[in-house]
């Protein structure tokens with residue numbers, strides 16, 4: 001089994017951590033979906049990573065589907081609660097975290113365009129989503145140890161991957177002063193073996209015009 005990733009991608013990291021937490025054996029193939037010669041379009045019509053290639057060669061994407069697949073195939077340890085409404089709560093946290101990542105991706109792509117083509121309004125709109133998302137997660141975490149049902153799970157994985165991506169791609173975005181509980185929580189999470197083994201790193205992006 002092979003997981004196709006990009007080294008900065010929070011979505012790929014989420015899928016990778018889910019598999020690591022479940023103790024599944026898999027290879028990692030590094031792609032750069034933004035650049036010519038990317039492998040992603042051969043597996044996913046949307047040209048996006050992550051893609052999980054199962055032992056039969058079937059391509060499973062996107063990160064949410066990969067997690068669902070992993071939960072079904074390797075149920076223990078569970079990353080999603082079994083109670084339907086608790087599952088919804090976990091997925092909602094994931095939706096906020098993934099949405100912040102989407103906004104950061106759009107900011108990064110905008111910054112990669114020639115300066116004359118960049119839109120300050122567009123960047124400001126995406127930054128507002130990042131701020132609102134981080135604030136909402138700070139409020140939701142409160143004094144809890146984990147986001148949902150007192151147990152580590154997908155919601156925690158998704159938020160941790162989002163914060164790691166924020167630090168990588170927008171290092172000047174000072175989110176910690178406004179989200180001190182999330183900051184302390186994230187510092188501990190980063191020491192977890194699955195997080196420590198998957199630290200994100202930058203890849204160059206060809207300018208998109």
Ligand SMILES: N[C@@H](CCC(=O)N[C@@H](CS)C(=O)NCC(=O)O)C(=O)O
Pocket residue numbers: 006008009010011012033034040046047048049050062063064098105
């Ligand atoms: N919703 C998708 C998002 C995946 C995604 O946006 N991947 C980015 C890298 S972080 C990508 O491959 N983009 C290439 C493109 O849009 O052409 C998921 O959860 O897997």
